[in-house]
Amino acid sequence: MRTPMSLSNDQLLMFAERIRCETLVILATDTPWRKAFDAAFETIFSVYKKNVPRLEVHEAKGTHHLHMNNPERVAPLVVNFLAGEPLPQVEGCKELLSAYNDSKL
Numbered sequence: 001m002r003t004p005m006s007l008s009n010d011q012l013l014m015f016a017e018r019i020r021c022e023t024l025v026i027l028a029t030d031t032p033w034r035k036a037f038d039a040a041f042e043t044i045f046s047v048y049k050k051n052v053p054r055l056e057v058h059e060a061k062g063t064h065h066l067h068m069n070n071p072e073r074v075a076p077l078v079v080n081f082l083a084g085e086p087l088p089q090v091e092g093c094k095e096l097l098s099a100y101n102d103s104k105l
Contacts, residue, residue, distance in 0.1 A: 009040050009043070012040060012044060013043065013044065013047060016044050016047045016048055016051075017047055017051065019048065019051060019052055020051055020052065020053075021052070021053075022052065022053055022054040022055075022081075023048065023052050023054070023055050023056070024055075024056045024058075024077065024078065024081040025048075025055070025056070025057045025058070026058050026059070026060055026066065026067075026074055026077055027057070027058070027059040027060075028059075028060065028061075028062045028063055028064055028066040029059060029060070029061045029062065030061065030062060030063050031063055031064040032064075033064065045057070056077075056081055058077055060073040060074060060077070061073065
């Protein structure tokens with residue numbers, strides 16, 4: 001689903017290549033953009049893995065506005081990340097996250 005604010009895969013990679021700080025990515029399970037994101041996941045996260053000193057990737061049940069609609073699902077992940085603590089595995093996205101965490105990308 002494209003909107004006037006949608007980014008192409010090339011644009012996403014351009015942004016991903018410039019990220020150099022510790023990064024927390026929380027993927028929403030119920031968003032119309034999820035299939036497109038999953039298709040680009042391997043490429044984008046292989047770039048992150050090369051450039052980012054600390055990357056945590058998790059999934060939480062909810063829509064694109066998960067942080068606004070279900071802050072109770074996002075807040076513990078953010079608090080733990082900022083505290084430098086390992087994050088517990090959140091339900092879902094098992095294949096993609098395990099591939100990333102096992103350094104298969």
